[in-house]
Amino acid sequence: NTTEATTSLIEEIINLSETDKNPISLFRTLHHTRFHLQAIKVENGLTAEMGKKCVGFVACH
Structure with a gap:
C-alpha cells in the first residue's frame, strides 16, 4: 500500500532527524x-498536488 509505505518512510526520516x-x-543522508x-x-x-499532501502530512507530525 502506497499510503503505508509513505507513512513508514516519513516516520523513518523523522526518527533519523x-x-x-x-x-x-x-544533512548528507x-x-x-x-x-x-x-x-x-x-x-x-x-x-505537485501529491507533493503538497506529503508536505502537509509531515507538518502534522
Whole structure:
C-alpha cells in the first residue's frame, strides 16, 4: 500500500532527524534521500498536488 509505505518512510526520516546527532551526516543522508525521491517523482509523473499532501502530512507530525 502506497499510503503505508509513505507513512513508514516519513516516520523513518523523522526518527533519523531526531536521533542523528551529527548534523553533517544527517544533512548528507537527507539530501541523498531527497535526490532519490525527486528521481522517483520524475519517473512516475507525480504531480505537485501529491507533493503538497506529503508536505502537509509531515507538518502534522
